[in-house]
Amino acid sequence: MRRAVCPGSFDPIHNGHVEIIARASSLFDEVIVAVSTNYAKKYKFEAADRLEMVQETIGGLRGVSVQPMGEGLLADFCRENGADAIVKGLRSTVDYQYEIPMAVMNRHLTGVETVFLAADNRYTHLSSSLLKEVQSLGGDVSDYLPRTVLKRLNHG
Ligand code: PNS
Numbered sequence: 001m002r003r004a005v006c007p008g009s010f011d012p013i014h015n016g017h018v019e020i021i022a023r024a025s026s027l028f029d030e031v032i033v034a035v036s037t038n039y040a041k042k043y044k045f046e047a048a049d050r051l052e053m054v055q056e057t058i059g060g061l062r063g064v065s066v067q068p069m070g071e072g073l074l075a076d077f078c079r080e081n082g083a084d085a086i087v088k089g090l091r092s093t094v095d096y097q098y099e100i101p102m103a104v105m106n107r108h109l110t111g112v113e114t115v116f117l118a119a120d121n122r123y124t125h126l127s128s129s130l131l132k133e134v135q136s137l138g139g140d141v142s143d144y145l146p147r148t149v150l151k152r153l154n155h156g
Contacts, residue, residue, distance in 0.1 A: 004028040004115070005083045007074050009036050010050045011043045012149045013057050014131055016123030020089035023117055025064050028085070033058060034069035034077055044132055049152070057146040074102075075109035086114045091124045 006021050010033075025031045033054055037047045045053070047068060055066045069077050078086060086106060090096055096116075103114035126144055135141045135153050142150055 001030065002028045002085070003030040003032065003081070003083045004085045004087045005032045005034050005074070005078050005081065006087050007034040007036055007069060007077075009038070009041070009043065009128075010054050011045055011128050012050060012132075012152070013054050013146060014123075014126055014128060014149070015144050015146065016089065016091075016119060016126040018057060018146065019120050019123060020087065020117055021058055021064060022061060024087040024115075025061050027115075028087070029063060031061075031064045031087070032081055032083065033064060033066045034074070035066065036069040036074070037071060039071055045152070053146070053148050053152065056148040073109065075106045075112055078106075078112040079110045083112065086112055088114060088116055089119045090116045091119045091126075 004024055004027070006024055008017060010017060021031060021033055035047065035051045035054055043050070051066060051068055058064050058066070074086065088099060090099065099114070099116065106112050106114060131141050131144055145153070
């Protein structure tokens, strides 16, 4: 049984995340999407709403579950949940440079490996912050966001 964790703050989840989670689910028997909260960070959505949006979006994917990760170490979360690997998407060399030190540190802490998936070309320009900015200024980002997220952004 191979179990992976896909971590993130998901503020909010977008189609680039969904694509990586779906591919992770085809590589692993189980995938836990871990919704993190860093209390020093300012989020647009409350932790409960970020979790709910992830649940509503990927609820139908076989073998995929969603859990809050809270404020602790990702490496500890993986150990506590019996995960063999962390799966992350890489959009560019900027992501690579940011991610490698964390991957090495996480392996040092608990032995958990990080598996990187090259982001699909359709989504390499996406980030939650860019989508929030464009949407808040009236731009159409409906191609990139799950329906539940669009609904909340339009009514929030
Ligand atoms: O979506 P984000 O905000 O880029 O997700 C970042 C996340 C949650 C993957 C990263 O901040 C993280 O791993 N946080 C948990 C705290 C931790 O373990 N820090 C040490 C990393 S080596």
